[in-house]
Amino acid sequence: MKKILTKLAFTVLSLGSVAVAAQKSDLGAWYMYFGNNKISKKLNLHNEIQYRNFDAVGDLEQLLIRTGIGYDLTENNNNVLLGYGFILSRPYVNGEKTENIEHRIFQQFITRQKFGRFNLQHRYRLEERFLQDDFRMRFRYMVGLNIPITQKEMLPKSLYASVYNEIFLSFDSPVFDRNRVYGALGYVINKNMRIEAGYMNQLQENRNRGQIQIGFYNNIPFNKN
Template sequence: MKIVKLLALVIFSLGTTFSFAQKNDLGAWYMYFGNNKISKKWNWHNEIQYRNFDAVGDLEQLLIRTGIGYDLTENNNNVLLGYGFILSQPYVNGEKTENIEHRIFQQYITKQQFGRFNLQHRYRLEERFLEDDFRMRFRYLLGVNIPINNKEMLPKTFYASAYNEIFLHFDSPVFDRNRVYGALGYVINKNMRIEAGYMNQLQENKNRGQVQIGFYNNIPFGKN
């Protein structure tokens, strides 16, 4: 019953938000994240993000990422090598354009728990192969999940989620962008959860908001 109420609230909230999307230049991101155990130490990361300039229909970016990770300690301190395909359709002088990027990335994720606070640090290095350029970028994300109606992130738990992520170029200008995010999430079961939230991105001295819906799948392959 709780999950039905949550979904109803999300749909209502998004409907209200999207009715003003064009006026407020508010975008929407629909995201799927998979982190599936292959064995006790190895995992497969798979991710799809469908990003729109408005609620739906005006594609801003389609991002597909995948990678293989390895836990240095039990279920923590994960190192990963991955690949990303990014199709972007930005507006240039009022005209919609299209470009494709291939991206290789390496990342390290470490987790910490302090009471109800579940912290995650993610360090990511990206090699970006654009159509007419090559760039390197470093990203650092600090995120936290805080269960609300339980002390831990157990099934049927509502939780608050937040993160800040900074992007830095290896050349000038060094600062690329910064993202600040807040959301309400629900743990469906031990392997699945959903989130609905809002992210503000600062880039080129401009702020832009994004409504985000995310689904997380951690179903393992076989018995580990």
């Protein structure tokens, strides 16, 4: 099973590198907070805020708030999660700023593997999207790698490289929704916190869109143990 997951992961990463080939591109910025906090030995609380801009700051494209409860099937791994997302979008339509609200329910499974310095993660996510005048479903698969640079492990005060590729598949036609490819440098602040800064390219409807991303990750446990 591990060999199958690994082959799938590197296949998707390879496809992602092809997907960033040249289409029209413009640059935005995403500022992100991710919390994954233990509330018991098996349960965790996921909490997330993403502030996405058309430019560096000030021209809001999307505000995304997600939360959920997860359960580890094995010790600190193989996590299943049920969550909810609130998404406020402000796209331009014919040059005019508009506003849309989406409520989203999602189910996901995350599994992690380690090969020497390589910390590999697979995330499978199913989304039920309640838009203002529509209902849609979507499947997402993400594979990511964290690779420590200045130390052999992801230890405090160490630098690391982070890459991922994520493909989105719609239950409607067309099936292909979008693909995201990401690369960043990160810094491990302590055993429960780290920060990343990088670049993500999104291919959607034959158009590439670049995003500068800054993310903060908080894993401080809420339980006493």
